[in-house]
Amino acid sequence: MLEQQLVNALSLGCVYALFALGFTLIFGVLGVINLSHGAVFMVGAYAAEQAVAHFALPLWSALLFAFLFSGGLGLLIDFLVLRPLRARNAPHLIPMIATIGVAIILNNGIQGIFGAQNLRFPSGLVSDDSLSLGGLHLTAIELGIILLSFVLMAVLLVALKKTQLGRALRAIAESPKAAYLLGINVEGLFYLTSFAAAGLGGVAGVLIGLYSNALFPLMGQPMLHKGIAVIILGGMGDIRGALIGGLFLGFAEVLSVAYIGSSMRDAVAFGLLFLILLVRPKGLFGTLQERKV
Amino acid sequence: MSTALKLDSLSRHFGGLKVLQDVNLEIPQGGIFGLIGPNGAGKTTVFNLITGLLPPTGGRIEFNGQNLAGYQPHEITRLGIARTFQNIRIFKEMSLLENVMVGLHAQLKYDSLGLLASSGLFRSEERRARERAHELLSWVKLDHKATDKADNLSYGEQRKLELARALATNPKLLLLDEPVAGMNSSEKVELMIEIRNISERGYTIFMIEHDMRFVMGLCGDIAVLNFGRIIARGSPDAIRNDPQVIEAYLGREDDEVTLDATGAAA
Amino acid sequence: MEWFDNFWSVYSNLVLTLGTNALLALSIYLTLSCGMLAIANAAFMGIGAYTSALLTMNYGLPFPLVLLAGMAAPAFMAFVIGKPTLRLSGVYLAMATLAFGEVVRIALLNTESLTGGALGLNGIPQSTQWWHVALALALTLALLWRLNRSKVGRAFESIKEDETAAGLMGIDVAAHKMLAFVLGAAIAGLAGTLNAHLTFFIGPSEYGFDRAVDILTMAILGGIGNLTGPVIGAVILTLLPELLRSFKDFRLVVNGFILVLIVLFLPKGIWDPARFTQWFGRKGSRA
Amino acid sequence: MSAPLLQVNGLKVAYGHIEAVKGIDLELHEGQITTLVGANGAGKSTTLLALSGLVKKAAGRVTLDGKDLTKMAPHKIVSSGVVQVAEGRATLTTLTVRENLELGAYTRRDRDSRARDLDYVYGLFPVLKERAGGLAGNLSGGEQQMLAIGRALMAKPRVLLLDEPSMGLAPIIVQDIFRTLRNINQAGLTIFLVEQNVRQALKIADRAYVIETGSIVLSGTGRELLVNPKVQEAYLGS
Amino acid sequence: ADIKIGVAEALSGGAAQYGVSIRNGFQLAADEINAAGGVNGDKLQLIIEDEQGKKEEAINVFKKLIFQDKVLMVFGPTLSNSAQAADPIAQAAKTVAFGTSNTADGITSIGDHVFRNSVTEADVLPETIKMAVKKSGVKKVAVMYGNDDVFTKSGYDNFKKALEDLKIPVTTTETFAKGDVDFKAQLTKIKAGNPDAIVLSALLAEGAPIMVQARQIGLNMPFIGGNGMNSVKVFELAKDKSDGLYVGSPWSIENQSDANRKFVVAYTAKFKTAPDQFAAQAYDAMNIATQALRKIKLGGDLAANRTALREALPAVKHVGATGAFSFRRATDKAGKPAGYDAQQTAIVSVTKGGKFSIEK
Numbered sequence A: 001m002l003e004q005q006l007v008n009a010l011s012l013g014c015v016y017a018l019f020a021l022g023f024t025l026i027f028g029v030l031g032v033i034n035l036s037h038g039a040v041f042m043v044g045a046y047a048a049e050q051a052v053a054h055f056a057l058p059l060w061s062a063l064l065f066a067f068l069f070s071g072g073l074g075l076l077i078d079f080l081v082l083r084p085l086r087a088r089n090a091p092h093l094i095p096m097i098a099t100i101g102v103a104i105i106l107n108n109g110i111q112g113i114f115g116a117q118n119l120r121f122p123s124g125l126v127s128d129d130s131l132s133l134g135g136l137h138l139t140a141i142e143l144g145i146i147l148l149s150f151v152l153m154a155v156l157l158v159a160l161k162k163t164q165l166g167r168a169l170r171a172i173a174e175s176p177k178a179a180y181l182l183g184i185n186v187e188g189l190f191y192l193t194s195f196a197a198a199g200l201g202g203v204a205g206v207l208i209g210l211y212s213n214a215l216f217p218l219m220g221q222p223m224l225h226k227g228i229a230v231i232i233l234g235g236m237g238d239i240r241g242a243l244i245g246g247l248f249l250g251f252a253e254v255l256s257v258a259y260i261g262s263s264m265r266d267a268v269a270f271g272l273l274f275l276i277l278l279v280r281p282k283g284l285f286g287t288l289q290e291r292k293v
Numbered sequence B: 001m002s003t004a005l006k007l008d009s010l011s012r013h014f015g016g017l018k019v020l021q022d023v024n025l026e027i028p029q030g031g032i033f034g035l036i037g038p039n040g041a042g043k044t045t046v047f048n049l050i051t052g053l054l055p056p057t058g059g060r061i062e063f064n065g066q067n068l069a070g071y072q073p074h075e076i077t078r079l080g081i082a083r084t085f086q087n088i089r090i091f092k093e094m095s096l097l098e099n100v101m102v103g104l105h106a107q108l109k110y111d112s113l114g115l116l117a118s119s120g121l122f123r124s125e126e127r128r129a130r131e132r133a134h135e136l137l138s139w140v141k142l143d144h145k146a147t148d149k150a151d152n153l154s155y156g157e158q159r160k161l162e163l164a165r166a167l168a169t170n171p172k173l174l175l176l177d178e179p180v181a182g183m184n185s186s187e188k189v190e191l192m193i194e195i196r197n198i199s200e201r202g203y204t205i206f207m208i209e210h211d212m213r214f215v216m217g218l219c220g221d222i223a224v225l226n227f228g229r230i231i232a233r234g235s236p237d238a239i240r241n242d243p244q245v246i247e248a249y250l251g252r253e254d255d256e257v258t259l260d261a262t263g264a265a266a
Numbered sequence C: 001m002e003w004f005d006n007f008w009s010v011y012s013n014l015v016l017t018l019g020t021n022a023l024l025a026l027s028i029y030l031t032l033s034c035g036m037l038a039i040a041n042a043a044f045m046g047i048g049a050y051t052s053a054l055l056t057m058n059y060g061l062p063f064p065l066v067l068l069a070g071m072a073a074p075a076f077m078a079f080v081i082g083k084p085t086l087r088l089s090g091v092y093l094a095m096a097t098l099a100f101g102e103v104v105r106i107a108l109l110n111t112e113s114l115t116g117g118a119l120g121l122n123g124i125p126q127s128t129q130w131w132h133v134a135l136a137l138a139l140t141l142a143l144l145w146r147l148n149r150s151k152v153g154r155a156f157e158s159i160k161e162d163e164t165a166a167g168l169m170g171i172d173v174a175a176h177k178m179l180a181f182v183l184g185a186a187i188a189g190l191a192g193t194l195n196a197h198l199t200f201f202i203g204p205s206e207y208g209f210d211r212a213v214d215i216l217t218m219a220i221l222g223g224i225g226n227l228t229g230p231v232i233g234a235v236i237l238t239l240l241p242e243l244l245r246s247f248k249d250f251r252l253v254v255n256g257f258i259l260v261l262i263v264l265f266l267p268k269g270i271w272d273p274a275r276f277t278q279w280f281g282r283k284g285s286r287a
Numbered sequence D: 001m002s003a004p005l006l007q008v009n010g011l012k013v014a015y016g017h018i019e020a021v022k023g024i025d026l027e028l029h030e031g032q033i034t035t036l037v038g039a040n041g042a043g044k045s046t047t048l049l050a051l052s053g054l055v056k057k058a059a060g061r062v063t064l065d066g067k068d069l070t071k072m073a074p075h076k077i078v079s080s081g082v083v084q085v086a087e088g089r090a091t092l093t094t095l096t097v098r099e100n101l102e103l104g105a106y107t108r109r110d111r112d113s114r115a116r117d118l119d120y121v122y123g124l125f126p127v128l129k130e131r132a133g134g135l136a137g138n139l140s141g142g143e144q145q146m147l148a149i150g151r152a153l154m155a156k157p158r159v160l161l162l163d164e165p166s167m168g169l170a171p172i173i174v175q176d177i178f179r180t181l182r183n184i185n186q187a188g189l190t191i192f193l194v195e196q197n198v199r200q201a202l203k204i205a206d207r208a209y210v211i212e213t214g215s216i217v218l219s220g221t222g223r224e225l226l227v228n229p230k231v232q233e234a235y236l237g238s
Numbered sequence E: 001a002d003i004k005i006g007v008a009e010a011l012s013g014g015a016a017q018y019g020v021s022i023r024n025g026f027q028l029a030a031d032e033i034n035a036a037g038g039v040n041g042d043k044l045q046l047i048i049e050d051e052q053g054k055k056e057e058a059i060n061v062f063k064k065l066i067f068q069d070k071v072l073m074v075f076g077p078t079l080s081n082s083a084q085a086a087d088p089i090a091q092a093a094k095t096v097a098f099g100t101s102n103t104a105d106g107i108t109s110i111g112d113h114v115f116r117n118s119v120t121e122a123d124v125l126p127e128t129i130k131m132a133v134k135k136s137g138v139k140k141v142a143v144m145y146g147n148d149d150v151f152t153k154s155g156y157d158n159f160k161k162a163l164e165d166l167k168i169p170v171t172t173t174e175t176f177a178k179g180d181v182d183f184k185a186q187l188t189k190i191k192a193g194n195p196d197a198i199v200l201s202a203l204l205a206e207g208a209p210i211m212v213q214a215r216q217i218g219l220n221m222p223f224i225g226g227n228g229m230n231s232v233k234v235f236e237l238a239k240d241k242s243d244g245l246y247v248g249s250p251w252s253i254e255n256q257s258d259a260n261r262k263f264v265v266a267y268t269a270k271f272k273t274a275p276d277q278f279a280a281q282a283y284d285a286m287n288i289a290t291q292a293l294r295k296i297k298l299g300g301d302l303a304a305n306r307t308a309l310r311e312a313l314p315a316v317k318h319v320g321a322t323g324a325f326s327f328r329r330a331t332d333k334a335g336k337p338a339g340y341d342a343q344q345t346a347i348v349s350v351t352k353g354g355k356f357s358i359e360k
């Protein structure tokens, strides 16, 4: 049983990580806690569901479609909401409040259009059945999520660490003004980040929608709560942190169900989070950015 | 003359970086004491250790005979040490008057009950604080801007505000970290006069500065820090002529860069 | 006065909710004014609500006593968790307080014999009168107004701007943060108590993440430069959904749009005296 | 004299109602050091920020070699060769020293010469080489100033704008910096220098402007202004 | 004159997935009644308000309907929590509050103006469990429920009691929370106890994924579900993994009674989707109220009309989509008579090949 639980924990952790990647990317570069990320995640899932239902797309093109659609939505949100706030030098919690408004619009808009009932992807998009590996059960979609979250993290990590684009993004993250002075197209990279992060959110929406077999207008909200915990646990804006934080939460939840009791699951997970913050005030990977006196 | 501040084999490391190593320094009561040294020598770190923002890795600090180990920054301030910062740290969103009144915090004698009961004490203490704040602002010639937002001050004015705010904590020892950075010569001269006036009111001043005219003009006694060690200590004249100091810090005056004839093309 | 009776019979709950929401917005304003993004206020509200409701229902204590207990319990809780938590800064503090809130919510769910679990407590006597809410709000405003004008208020503001510099002004930063946190918790508990004795029923889901974010939104949207902002924010956020009833299925969409527009065009919050002077200044110069 | 490399006509900048720069004209000639001096709050930094496109110009025109930069986006201005070392240095404290320098070359496509330029900068400021892998935020003030200049040089600018590079530096370093500036200028770089250290600035400048509350009040060669009695009284404190 | 009936349901927020069905049920019934000539010549006029599934909103909406719109009676609110807060308002105003989806204990003890036709699962679940025991030889079960939701939590309480009464041992009891996507940890644990069936008190959003994930890790035993699972949506959501779910309820979409067939056909035609139990109960509730209305004479005095309706309601006997219905008096905390609960018989059905089939 323990082995199966560990597998469960790994896949749940990767579910959280997959959601958290885009979320943390936005925070890392734009410095905005984007509370509409859960809604964008949901819209990505709905967009792909509609595309699959109407055009019978195969999985890979459904994912691509979700990436582009959500990405476009992210771009639009950036252009219409975040960019004007940047230009006005809004105090730092203001963009977050604006994204709450965006989330309300998207959640209720989708509900107005598609109703509050659950939907699911047509069966056959991927197999529902699980592979049995030496007595351990794992579905194709779980395997996909695990692989994808590791691959995405590695790609993002290398891109941020080793490429000039990555350095530029980190420069923007610290000081847009300094970045301008270096000739970095700051606005352009803000758009790019918003696009990519939202796109990742959409992909996560599809995969997690497939994983849980349930799409509903508020499906992003619980994810968002967990996502916030994950990226803070990992250290805000840190890509490794998103994965480690996700895995941590996944393992904490699954193991507390297995050994403590499922009604204590969230208390254990959040209690641990609380304790970790007391020991590591900037999360697991947070660097102390205390400015010099 | 008694000792105001005593650093006793003070050290501070950051990871492997030994920023201060066995620094011994005694600063007498009264007068203006200077600390100079190359960039990165550890001068600001000395201030950070004195004010309790960083704990030392080794050694001890005594202020008027009292060991400062384990004291919190606000407790050290209440003991009578105030400072300004190399990168200005005023409260930008507050008015000048409020900035200085924050400095008076510990001296206001009303408690939270008086605050609620609208007692006479509350009002008289607040009035006293306001008057004192105006007085301090007038010391640095900023009283006419008392109700302006601090953020709207020019750089030089912000430095002066920081000075007034530090004085408000009623210090015996005033630490100034590069007080004239970013000022032009005539502003420097003006501030020089103000600092001298302050010193004459009985404050002991300990300052870091890179402007040699300013330091040499104000300080009777100067120490030079290089790579975390004191390499010289003495009068301005002695320091000016110390070969080690010239080598590490001052350079040669005649070395001042000019546009020589060949460079002046065009 | 017939119109008033009519108005009151329809809208009394709405008006009193405005009052309790204003208290909640003020409770978070207090910590924000000290530079702390602490969002345990929903949890503190819940602790106040449950403590007071249980005292009323199980022991029949008189309402004034219950109110006191409803403030004291969350204040005590804040004091206990404040010590380790308030060292955190920014979003990390937000997260720790949010995590605390989750733990409180789950504790309420799991202590079924006392709290009724997910089913909540029902049949709470309706002891809250309109003037209780009015008085609570007036006293809170008066207290905070006085606080703002004192050395404590200045200390809060300086801590918000620069903690290190504030410490070097002789301000005990940790103690002041604790004061703001505990006082904020007490005010949230007061709101929770008043609310619990108004609506017959309380349940754990009312004190979760959504409520925490709601409270924060009210304060920020209104503006946290002074006391007026949070109150206005609470009023607007409470009334908006009511005013938009005619939009039916899409009313929350419209609600969201309005929220975004307010933020876009009034990024410092609705109540921003600096902008008012700017407007009047501009008018003056035109004239 | 040849046409100026960078020309500024009637530049105005306002913050809200306050006009910080009130219609100034400047000319920077190729290969020269031009300096702008003035008291605190006179509008020097504002002028530089306007040239880099970081604050909005209320009026006026900026051209580089005939090309109009007035409405250009900041990153385009950098790619056209106008690079600024800002007041306060704008060090990227969470990146390493080396990463800061590499970002200096962000607008450039010629990857090969980047390594050579890095060596050149390390040659100018050896301490940067020692600390290359460390976080830039842990450098002392003076070290950060060196990093900022080095980083700007990595962009291979045509015009280098410097906002108070001597601020907070030890005398020996100030001399170093000015010597370095003269050297890189002699290697052909056009420099626009804003300074409080008026004496030093005037000494190395070919051309100088004095700005007071947003307006140019004096201009001439560095040497002319150095001996100008008004300048001596107001800025040299003698 | 039109007869104004208030409808306060959650049309936005998380509870909208039930609120919308409920509103549809009312609408369908009212339209049919009006098309057939109304009530003694008067048309029913529904005044529908969104209460967002929040207690404050429910109170606001009840007040608005009762005092401003001056409705004769109020249907709703959607959630039991909201009912706990809002029903006392109606009770104090001596106006009937009629819940169609409030299953929590104690709602009808609020007062004698509180009615509901939602069956408390206490009546239904023993039947369901007995059927599963009979048909599938269930000897021990595992239990799983959502512990942060009133609906699923009170369902669980009733399951627990029924299992105790029937002396069926429970291997393990597991919980989950609203919005969870992964239940494998709990299911893996359940698997270790090797039960003969899983008793599940869940709403579809979680219930369907739970069934799928259970099958995925090799748990193929039957599920015994509560009201929340009684919807054809389960086939859409769980597809081929939906087999073997027992649900007991007065209503089943497969119930071939005339009333129900008519309802299912009309509903599907009007709203382009199959009805669920929430819609069926709302539909019946409107018809029950209408029967009472037919028996009374409405005058100009609103208070008198409301009282007359209150007096007429308890006697109503109705056969509708949910079968034969009558009211049963509930008691308040002190044991005195209070409001009225539903008295109905359960139909147990089991899912097989994408359909409910009724077990006898």
Ligand SMILES: Nc1ncnc2c1ncn2[C@@H]1O[C@H](COP(=O)(O)OP(=O)(O)OP(=O)(O)O)[C@@H](O)[C@H]1O
Binding pocket: A292, B014, B017, B019, B037, B038, B039, B040, B041, B042, B043, B044, B045, B046, B086, D138, D139, D140, D141, D142, D143, D168
């Ligand atoms: N928090 C820190 N972590 C790591 N290194 C640090 C830290 N603070 C200072 N240093 C290092 O310690 C050395 C001394 O720094 P300090 O700021 O004391 O220099 P300084 O003498 O004040 O220089 P300057 O005149 O340029 O201000 C520098 O090399 C700096 O990089």
Ligand SMILES: Nc1ncnc2c1ncn2[C@@H]1O[C@H](COP(=O)(O)OP(=O)(O)OP(=O)(O)O)[C@@H](O)[C@H]1O
Binding pocket: B152, B153, B154, B155, B156, B182, D015, D018, D020, D038, D039, D040, D041, D042, D043, D044, D045, D046, D047, D087, D196
């Ligand atoms: N962001 C801003 N908002 C409002 N006013 C500003 C802003 N930045 C600068 N100012 C004002 O514009 C004027 C010019 O400022 P600027 O920074 O250009 O001066 P400076 O000559 O560079 O001074 P210093 O030598 O102190 O750096 C000053 O009065 C300053 O207060």
Ligand SMILES: [Mg+2]
Binding pocket: B043, B044, B045, B086, D141
């Ligand atoms: Mg220093």
Ligand SMILES: [Mg+2]
Binding pocket: D044, D045, D046, D087, D163
């Ligand atoms: Mg400047």
